[in-house]
Amino acid sequence: DQQVKQNSPSLSVQEGRISILNCDYTNSMFDYFLWYKKYPAEGPTFLISISSIKDKNEDGRFTVFLNKSAKHLSLHIVPSQPGDSAVYFCAAAGPGVSYDKVIFGPGTSLSVIP
């Protein structure tokens, strides 16, 4: 059973609107959460992260929210731009914060329509 779930395989949003990508997890031992972004024919690149002791982290147009009680995190992109069209992977690390403990979700493909 997948420990990190991204239940929406795809999402379409109009340019300028908010994109909300959701991620659910089952393991309460996760200590750190990350989002990676992947364009076609490229490797994933790091986008933003959040520690389990925080409930929000913001970096420019990207904000990640963590709700530990619900075992849920979300990535908000405001405003969405066509260049944001990519696959977004949610990942969780734990117990501990080393990469051998990271579990990736299956990804959500975001399309931002001009």
Next chain:
Amino acid sequence: NAGVTQTPKFRVLKTGQSMTLLCAQDMNHEYMYWYRQDPGMGLRLIHYSVGEGTTAKGEVPDGYNVSRLKKQNFLLGLESAAPSQTSVYFCASSYSISVINTGELFFGEGSRLTVL
């Protein structure tokens, strides 16, 4: 400014054949990783290395071997390929094993392997 380079980018094998995927990084990173990505699933860690001459098993190591003879290179081998190993393989490297601080993973472009 190559970063992480994987060769080959595409390969088709017959069941039972062997092959090696090469990963090279020019960032002087200690840590290197091999992942596989399958439809509907996240990246899964196959093997990783914490430094030259070291290797360790990840989540899905069976059917694969790895070697890290030089710091900049991490090789992934399939001794006897099976159709279940059809996948896209990603190599990555990082300055730190930790996901925080400067621990960002840098990925290669991927290698698509098909086993018939």
